[in-house]
Amino acid sequence: SYLRVPVKRRAAAFCTIWRPCRAGHYMPCHAGWVGPTVLLCIYGFCSMMRPIEPFLTEFLTGTCKNLTTEQVTRQVYPVWTYSSLLLLIPVLLVTDFLRYKPVIILQGLSYVIAFLLVLVGSGVPSTQLALFSYSIATAADVAYFSYIYIVVHASYYQRVTSYVRASILLGYSVGGLLGQLLVSLGGVSLYCLAFVTLISVSIALITSFFLPMPKTSLFLNGTYSAQQRNSDEDDHNSESEDSDNRVKSRMAAKHIGRMFRRLILDFKTCYSSAALLFFCIWAATGRCGFYQVSGYVQLLWVYIQPQNVTAYNGGVDAISTLTGAAATVAVGHMSLEWSVWGELILGGFTLLIAGSVFLMDLTDNIWISYTCYILFKTVYMQLSTICTFQIAKALNRKRYALVFGVNSFVGTVLQSVLTAIVINTKSLQLTITSQFFIYASYFAVIALLFTVRGVYTVLHMKRPAAGNQAERATNLPEESHP
Template identity: 45%
Template sequence: MNCLRTSPSDSWIYPTVILCLYGYFSMMRPSEPFLIPYLSVPNKNLTSTQITNEVLPVWTYSYLVLLFPVFVLTDYLRYKPVIVLQGISFVVTWLLLLFGQGVMAMQVVEFVFGMVSATEVAYYAYIYSVVSPEHYQRVSGYCRSVTLVAYTTASVLAQLLVSLGNLSYFYLNVISLVSVSMAFLFSLFLPMPKKSMFFHAKPKRETPEKPPEQDPVPQETWQGQKSSYQEPVTILGNLEDGEKSSPAHEAVRVFAQWFQDLKECYSSERLRYWSLWWALATAGFNQVLNYVQILWEYKAPFQDSEVYNGAVEATATFGGAVAAFAVGYVKVNWDLLGELALAVFSVINAGSLLLMHYTLNIWVCYTGYLIFKSSYMLLITIAVFQIVVNLSVERYALVFGMDTFIALVIQTIMTVIVVDQRGLNLPISIQFLVYGSYFAVIAGIFLIRSMYILYSAKCRKEVQSPAAIQRLAKEEIQTVSTKL
């Protein structure tokens, strides 16, 4: 390990290995597919109504409240302290799950887990501060893949232990506690970054020259590649060389630059629509994941039937991963057909959720969930690529932060209206009717948008066709002749 830490040529290996180990153990949580059955057993003795209306909504609210301050602190503290905080939050969450009793204790669990979700940004942002840009793509792939493998492994292990080993849900949580404790220990060995993307970045005094005209890089791509660290002159003015800014001045500078960058990014119509789908779909997806186990318990009570939650989660995650991997080999003109794909897969999502609502068979309900999660993971992979393709690392961190915040606002509104006892307080089956209708509305929005794009492309093609050009030339000649 020491040679990995000190070798300049391999300086990216040590933090990548430690971060991947952290990611693996933090996601190796076999208790998660069986959370609702665990909370329903006599030891915890919570009713489905209490879990749905009083416990689970706390996660959404805390995630929303904590996201922005944690996002700011993550960059200001240079990532590692926030990753350590996430590790501590994991441990506290599972200690409370094991030994806490009553609705209030479980609400605290959901609040602390909201901290876990909010601090997740540090895991994916950390690597960009400790490795060189040529390793970004490879390291990002490692970090994302290892969490997927860990979640799938945990789900399979949980199902085997429950179905074949007849293991108590309590001991699944013990295994999860051991795993997240290992993650916390690994977080302590992460190197402390010397820089971050915003607060501790070195401002660039010079703007790089624009590429020559013959370079076929679109203007939008070029704008995305500019540094996000230039001083916002119109707001703050340039600092003199050697002048040290105060923390307040630095915060204002960074916030002003964020505003300028977001304004430039969202000036792209294409990015706006992909981000809109990402925010809308992610809000609905998180809502479904939060409450799907309640629906399964409603369709087939856990006390009266065998529970296959782990197998379903593992299959859905693996299917989504395969679909997402296959996207890289599909050649599609996303500029022309992107919105149509968003509409089609939103229809599939809506149909699978409506199937889950109307069916009385738990296996059909499971199948609907498999289709829903796999299709979402497929399209979210495409959406992520379409959003980041023309953005620098700094800017897509901002864009995804903003998109996540918008998704959480939408999800919070949905939770207050549909789930919360202060809102409509709908039964779980009716909730999935609402979620299916929600995705149907998303499909309608992007279907209309795709029809407009295809019609516009057809019109442009007709105008540019040889026959159309010849016809216009004849009309121009006739006009000139008439005037003469």
């Protein structure tokens, strides 16, 4: 009976059931966002479920690898910082051109290589290579966080983003708790935790192969994408295939030139606003300080309690992640005039971060240090969320990757400079406590800058002149429509 239906009606029925959910990607409509989201959540959970990470310093300096604390501090951990600086920009440039999925696969493969080297390698060179592979994976985060906006409709962005970020936080928390329970209650060796981590990231790699390949990208959606669609329609003609390849090459070359010109113009537009610029400054400087503290805090804990066989690092990581997630959710429900009070809040809470890092440096009680780290991470995630949505409110969707990528790059540059001065300067030879004193001072300077700026902003905005607030509102770059 279906064959008796006119062709036009059959085509209409087909389009109703199998309409293109995104750029020619035909799939059932109910699976248009559910399928990729489920796969991304599985990938995010497994790639972040790494129970060895809270105990990585103990693993490297213990009987498993027999590296010294000095080697880990000055030769191993800095590799991640410097490699991230070198890899971030190339990854940002090729991610959109390769249409995200290959970069996500590369990220999963890099995680597997990194933890495989951690598990079976020995000596400083092998561990350095593991950290280099790990830096490739972290640099590829931009592909993971951008992919979902390519394969689902814009109406699902908020829902899908919440699911994906929740899976990441859940994976990190489960990894920390699992590692803590296995070590404290099960008496499991750290070698077994490394093996469990390798299995988890391997599952993530396998999952990445099932992600649908996007037919377009955030930037390749103009003439180049139109030519791709035309070529898909004409692929039955063998002669048009050769011509099509030549056209694609020419269009790709033109696209690269247009992309760089557009990046420069977008860069000027985005950072021409003083209000937006200060949120970007905190995002970059805060990122630098956060990764320095979180990257070397395990060395501080080893210094405070050298024979801490039943360390609670995993539990602390899990609790700090969960409290940070709760803080970010709370920020989303706060009703506040952020254009007036935002910078002052950043300054005040950054001072709280500086105080917690100072106390971590001064105390010789491991429990006080644990508590301060939980406070540090919770407040950082809250302030990072404030900066993220304040920046996002002022930007067009296509500028997100540019601004957040530039902020990450600036933060990584600062982190490399701080690492070179504090850790790799041979004349200084600072102890771990001296390093944390510098980190605390670093946050104190940021707090002072934003407190002064925040007080000025509040006084300026609260003047009786009605025109001031309107002027402030227009300082943010207007969202341009494609």
